[in-house]
Amino acid sequence: MSKAKLTNLFDARYKVYYCERQLGISHLSETTKATYELISKQEMTIQRIVDHKYFSDVSLSTIKRSVLDLLNNELITATIGSKDKRERILTLRIT
Numbered sequence: 001m002s003k004a005k006l007t008n009l010f011d012a013r014y015k016v017y018y019c020e021r022q023l024g025i026s027h028l029s030e031t032t033k034a035t036y037e038l039i040s041k042q043e044m045t046i047q048r049i050v051d052h053k054y055f056s057d058v059s060l061s062t063i064k065r066s067v068l069d070l071l072n073n074e075l076i077t078a079t080i081g082s083k084d085k086r087e088r089i090l091t092l093r094i095t
Helices: 003-023 030-041 046-051 060-072
Strands: 076-080 088-092
Touching: 030 046, 030 060, 030 088, 046 060, 046 088, 060 076
Parallel strands: none
Antiparallel strands: 076 088
8 A cells, every 4th residue: 555545544534533523423432433424324223224334344232332322422313113113213313
C-alpha cells in the first residue's frame, strides 16, 4: 500500500472522528456507531442488521447489545411491526 493511500485513509478516519464528536457519539463502541449509522439511513430490524454484509462478522448478541445501548441513550426508537408483532422496527430518534 502506498503512503498516499495511507494518508488518505487517515484523513477519512479523522473526518469520521470529528463528525462523531460533533454528533456526541464518540463514546459508543465501533459496532454501536455502525449500527446507528445504518439505522439513520433507513428503518431497520435486528435481523436486517444481522443480514447486512457489513455486519457479517458480528454476532447477534453484539448487535442486540448495540441496539440496546442506542435505545438506552435515546438515539433510536423501537416500534412493534405491523405485520409481525414480534418484530421491532428501529428508527432514528429525531430531537
